[in-house]
Amino acid sequence: GQNIDQPTEMTATEGAIVQINCTYQTSGFNGLFWYQQHAGEAPTFLSYNVLDGLEEKGRFSSFLSRSKGYSYLLLKELQMKDSASYLCAVRGPSGTYKYIFGTGTRLKVLA
Amino acid sequence: EAQVTQNPRYLITVTGKKLTVTCSQNMNHEYMSWYRQDPGLGLRQIYYSMNVEVTDKGDVPEGYKVSRKEKRNFPLILESPSPNQTSLYFCASSLGGGAHEQYFGPGTRLTVT
Numbered sequence: 001g002q003n004i005d006q007p008t009e010m011t012a013t014e015g016a017i018v019q020i021n022c023t024y025q026t027s028g029f030n031g032l033f034w035y036q037q038h039a040g041e042a043p044t045f046l047s048y049n050v051l052d053g054l055e056e057k058g059r060f061s062s063f064l065s066r067s068k069g070y071s072y073l074l075l076k077e078l079q080m081k082d083s084a085s086y087l088c089a090v091r092g093p094s095g096t097y098k099y100i101f102g103t104g105t106r107l108k109v110l111a
Numbered sequence: 112e113a114q115v116t117q118n119p120r121y122l123i124t125v126t127g128k129k130l131t132v133t134c135s136q137n138m139n140h141e142y143m144s145w146y147r148q149d150p151g152l153g154l155r156q157i158y159y160s161m162n163v164e165v166t167d168k169g170d171v172p173e174g175y176k177v178s179r180k181e182k183r184n185f186p187l188i189l190e191s192p193s194p195n196q197t198s199l200y201f202c203a204s205s206l207g208g209g210a211h212e213q214y215f216g217p218g219t220r221l222t223v224t
Contacts, residue, residue, distance in 0.1 A: 097208035
């Protein structure tokens with residue numbers, strides 16, 4: 001079957017660093033995505049990984065290990081506005097453009 | 112302004128009454144997709160379209176129809192809605208199927224009684 005696991009909730013302090021993990025088991029892999037979703041709003045794109053390694057984009061970084069079916073999103077210098085849900089998604093199998101999303105991790109940033 | 116629009120934003124309807132949720136994008140994107148979002152289940156893909164007249168099933172297509180007659184529009188049709196289709200629906204588009212970023216519409220909250 002297809003499955004994406006991520007923690008339901010995390011709490012961190014303003015200015016800190018937080019790592020949100022995502023593990024996946026999917027039939028085929030054609031890229032892993034992270035989206036941010038504020039309460040009551042639509043998801044917005046954060047990052048994309050298709051090869052193993054780290055992709056850095058300002059305060060956000062995303063890591064992928066395809067052999068382990070594992071990714072993480074790293075958020076540095078946390079700000080109050082980072083309080084949101086973070087969605088991990090896998091695209092695949094190859095030749096299709098289907099997306100499987102995890103249920104999301106709700107991050108609370110405390111002052 | 113580049114955007115994905117959905118209409119209506121909110122809809123309350125009764126079981127069995129056919130409805131259409133419209134989705135339109137002004138970015139000349141080839142790829143469009145519909146999702147539903149339910150508490151505890153996350154976003155689930157219903158249908159997607161690679162281009163005009165090309166559509167394919169996502170994970171939860173049962174009870175839904177789509178069409179892609181024009182590049183900019185991708186309506187979602189519920190021919191006979193049931194209460195289990197009560198959900199928050201998002202339309203999304205991207206430059207192509209292989210593009211990294213999907214742009215999501217604002218969502219349509221549907222309640223079927």
